[in-house]
Amino acid sequence: MGVLSVDLDVSNTVAVLADGTTPPRVVDVDGAATMPSAVFAEDTGVLLVGRDAERKARLDPTRFEPNPKRRIDEPHLALGDQAVPVSEALAAVLRRVLAAVSRQLGGGQPGDARLTHPAQWGPDRCAVLRTAARQAGIVGTVTLVPEPVAAAAHFAALPGRILAPGQAVAVYDLGGGTVDIAVVAADQGGGFRVLAKNGLADLGGVDVDEALLVHVGRQVSHTDPRRWQALLRPTSTAERRARRMLQDDVKAAKEALSRHQRTQVLMPEPFADVHLTRAELEALVRPAMLRGVELMAHTLRTAGLAPQHLAGIALVGGSSRLPLIGGMITQMLGVVPASMDQPEAAVAFGALRVSDRRRGFAARR
Numbered sequence: 260m261g262v263l264s265v266d267l268d269v270s271n272t273v274a275v276l277a278d279g280t281t282p283p284r285v286v287d288v289d290g291a292a293t294m295p296s297a298v299f300a301e302d303t304g305v306l307l308v309g310r311d312a313e314r315k316a317r318l319d320p321t322r323f324e325p326n327p328k329r330r331i332d333e334p335h336l337a338l339g340d341q342a343v344p345v346s347e348a349l350a351a352v353l354r355r356v357l358a359a360v361s362r363q364l365g366g367g368q369p370g371d372a373r374l375t376h377p378a379q380w381g382p383d384r385c386a387v388l389r390t391a392a393r394q395a396g397i398v399g400t401v402t403l404v405p406e407p408v409a410a411a412a413h414f415a416a417l418p419g420r421i422l423a424p425g426q427a428v429a430v431y432d433l434g435g436g437t438v439d440i441a442v443v444a445a446d447q448g449g450g451f452r453v454l455a456k457n458g459l460a461d462l463g464g465v466d467v468d469e470a471l472l473v474h475v476g477r478q479v480s481h482t483d484p485r486r487w488q489a490l491l492r493p494t495s496t497a498e499r500r501a502r503r504m505l506q507d508d509v510k511a512a513k514e515a516l517s518r519h520q521r522t523q524v525l526m527p528e529p530f531a532d533v534h535l536t537r538a539e540l541e542a543l544v545r546p547a548m549l550r551g552v553e554l555m556a557h558t559l560r561t562a563g564l565a566p567q568h569l570a571g572i573a574l575v576g577g578s579s580r581l582p583l584i585g586g587m588i589t590q591m592l593g594v595v596p597a598s599m600d601q602p603e604a605a606v607a608f609g610a611l612r613v614s615d616r617r618r619g620f621a622a623r624r
């Protein structure tokens with residue numbers, strides 16, 4: 260009944276289904292291609308996930324965990340008065356994906372599954388992911404694929420791109436909370452090998468959102484400094500709701516600026532709406548983003564590879580949609596990176612092209 264690939268990442272989960280008859284496609288959950296990887300424990304013990312969890316978090320943030328994958332080394336999550344095993348929290352997210360897949364398959368379940376994980380995860384963390392897959396009810400073979408290997412396989416399948424044996428691709432994955440960098444080589448047997456990896460746990464889309472929020476505050480806070488402080492540090496449910504709406508609007512404005520040169524942030528009263536340009540956003544975040552691109556240059560140096568000798572640079576992760584990122588890489592490394600149509604789904608798509616073998620991972624065309 261097909262193969263399901265799930266990239267359960269820190270901020271978002273993306274699933275791609277290959278049913279064997281049509282080209283692999285993203286599985287929409289709640290009408291969207293990405294689902295927040297968030298969980299919320301109701302007092303009945305039921306775990307809500309995704310957007311449902313985020314909505315409930317406004318009422319009781321103590322029962323909410325937005326990033327369960329970040330807690331992979333902890334045995335339990337304390338959610339309100341409950342101790343929820345991390346594997347169970349991840350399983351709840353996977354179960355929600357399986358429910359959406361089942362609808363697409365007319366009640367059936369996928370036969371096998373591919374689950375992706377960071378390249379630096381060892382056997383213990385991988386075992387937690389496998390447990391979560393079983394707890395979620397995945398019955399077929401579960402294959403774990405390192406995220407940059409999946410991204411490299413996706414790159415190799417792009418029209419006009421070639422990753423010949425002996426060649427390497429650099430993967431720049433800029434997501435919600437982190438940047439992950441890897442150099443992945445194709446070997447003679449059709450497998451992939453991670454030659455070098457690096458990352459920054461404190462650079463991602465949320466930092467762009469934060470910088471934009473501070474910038475917006477500078478434009479409007481003088482109108483009513485007390486109300487602005489209440490927005491930043493909410494104490495009541497109503498204030499938390501207003502803060503969440505503002506955060507969502509700021510994030511939406513950031514994402515719009517990847518498509519348009521200008522946009523505006525709709526502000527709650529008494530503040531006036533704020534007009535923003537892409538140039539303003541880029542000036543705000545360029546210094547922070549420089550750290551990531553410099554780390555990429557450093558990683559290539561340690562792998563002993565000049566940018567020009569790579570088969571390419573693959574830009575993946577939702578924040579790689581920021582035009583600034585491709586521009587900075589081109590400028591600093593002298594190579595125009597490959598952008599993806601759906602960069603947040605590149606890892607999930609790529610994992611479908613990789614098959615587990617005793618050693619390494621074989622690319623499948």
Ligand SMILES: Nc1ncnc2c1ncn2[C@@H]1O[C@H](COP(=O)(O)OP(=O)(O)OP(=O)(O)O)[C@@H](O)[C@H]1O
Binds near residue numbers: 433465513602
């Ligand atoms: N058009 C866009 N322009 C800029 N950023 C965008 C755009 N679309 C999505 N993003 C950002 O991408 C980020 C999410 O990326 P992704 O789904 O790849 O996260 P993730 O894989 O869970 O990452 P991480 O593990 O780092 O948390 C969010 O910060 C989101 O705002």
Ligand SMILES: [Mg+2]
Binds near residue numbers: 268432434606
């Ligand atoms: Mg990711």
